[in-house]
Amino acid sequence: MSATQANRVMLKKLGIVAVAMFGFGFALIPFYNKLCEVSGLNKGGEQELAKNTQVDMSRKIRLELDANLNENMPWKFSSMKPIVEVHPGQLMQVDYKAVNNSDVPITGQAIPSYAPALAVQYFKKIECFCFTKQMLKPHETKIMPVLFVIDPALPKDVKTITLSYTFFNLNPNAQAVAANDKGARG
């Protein structure tokens, strides 16, 4: 094999490695998800029923209810009561209000987020408007409930939990329109 040929072979091999690594970048997404699922490393987002339904009357958790809109979302969205107090184990319902201010029907999806992050595994939702897509007709107002129990196993040092929802616009092109607006605004 001549020197040039040997180099060509090496070029091919290394080129294949580079292409394979490009694919590997995409494969990382299912890989990481599977890894967390198998190892139980990332409990975030799991919805289980509370094991202990005893109400822990000895303490109260201050629950701050936060409501946000993604920048592409022309709704009004707020919690009916910004702060509620609840005993761990107590079944509780809180309500959010959404108003579609635009002249077109819009489908939205709410994504929850918790502070502190570890609270997520103790916050058991039985019913939530975030489980499904929400469609609001032009200028429609909707009251949306969240029914939940806080697991009494919640560590004692957690005294306040912030539950924050962000509503995203699911209508196609919402993203592109907003991005272009932003570009033009400079």
Place this chain on the structure above:
Amino acid sequence: MDATHAHDHGHDHHPSGLMRWIKTTNHKDIGTLYLWFALIMFFVAGSMAMMIRAELFEPGMQFMHPEFFNQLTTMHGLIMIFGVIMPAFTGFANWQVPLMIGAPDMAFPRMNNWSFWLLPVAAIFLIGEFFLPGGAVAGGWTMYPPLFIQGGMSYDLNIFAVHIMGASSIMGSINIITTILNMRAPGMTMMKMPMFVWTWLITAYLLIATMPVLAGAVTMLLTDRHFGTHFFNAAGGGDPVMFQHIFWFFGHPEVYILILPAFGIISQIIPTFARKPLFGYASMVYATGSIAILSFIVWGHHMFTVGMPAAGQLFFMYSTMLIAVPTGVKVFNWVATMWKGSMTFETPMLFAVAFVCLFTMGGFSGLVLAITPVDIQLQDTYYVVAHFHYVLVSGALFSIFAGAYYWLPKWTGHMYDEKLGKLHFWLSVISMNILFFPMHFLGLAGMPRRIPDYALQFTQFNQIASIGGFIFGASQLIFLIVVLKAVRGGAKATDKVWEGAEGLEWTLPSPAPYHTFETAPMVK
């Protein structure tokens, strides 16, 4: 390709003027192009740093809008990494690898030409972003979503530029690996290769393994932006944190891509000026290899605050600390090489010694940041800024200066101006510490990074840092003068240049002829 080409070879002529540089396939020409490109970009990104330090001289907004400030910090990072440090090291590799292993040229000279000429295109894209509506990208060099999914058209241009730079690095790396593995002179076994060649071989493997992953990550950003995918878009069930996992799978090996060639350069220079062979050559090779392997399992230490479970935090904390072991081996070997050597302190050696001291300091602040509970406090503060500037400025950049002073006589045939070189060194090393050392204190006191304005109590340390920054920036003009002077004339350099220099490149005349080692030398 035809008679003209053969004629060129025979008589050592080459096309002159601009076309010589555009069409060149000569490794020395391409190395020179890479190095000039890096130097120009160094001043471009450096001037951005000057604007950043000017704005931070006082609290409140003085010179610019906050959005523009964010664009400056983002572009400063992107250009310094992809436009300065990486091309400069590739330039060194192009010049030195064939000379050091006794090869006539790189394995794929035409691909070499292409991988260089992609870079100016990418640079035009990056700098051009400032002139688009909305300005350049402003979400930080790490390109995190959701910001990066929401921005205007400069974000698309940025993704394209990253693709081009990635392609350039991958082709460059394939070229370097093939050259090193297939084109060594007879007798040049792997374990006889100069350390610089070894570190570049390992760096090139890191590049091939990680640059495609970055290309994949930014491709996912692009499809999230325009083609309705939801890799990182929470609205469709995507996860912005997932981007960080993928990005840092590239990003952590990347920081070793930015420092391993520096280790190689320093390992060439210290033995020369200590007039002793490198202490523990084999352990240096193995240490470099283990750093490269470990770099793939520590990415999580960049994201301790994303809500990682304790098991994950502990794993990343311990694996990160483990990297201190092979790095410590290297520092020990450099010190042992100097121990009882007949040392002289010409400019390359001064930069190399400063590298050993200051890089070690940067390494130690890295160890501090590896401790999870400490990192949760220090994440995104100026302490992190201090840490990575100690390893990248007094680490990577100083090694580039050291290498440039070390090999300039071989490249140009003229000795550089030693007085100016020493002035450049002392001004740089002092001002660099004035610039970055106070940032440790700012970070510990809680000043966040990437902000154009800050609370009043941070004023004094910021002013000290800014003054150091301006001196550091101005001192780099001396380097430009030294290089220009050496290119244009000066004392004739001998073939060996340095008394203690060892290796094939020093057996060649100075300046190195256009074609070298057309018949391979024998290595004993």
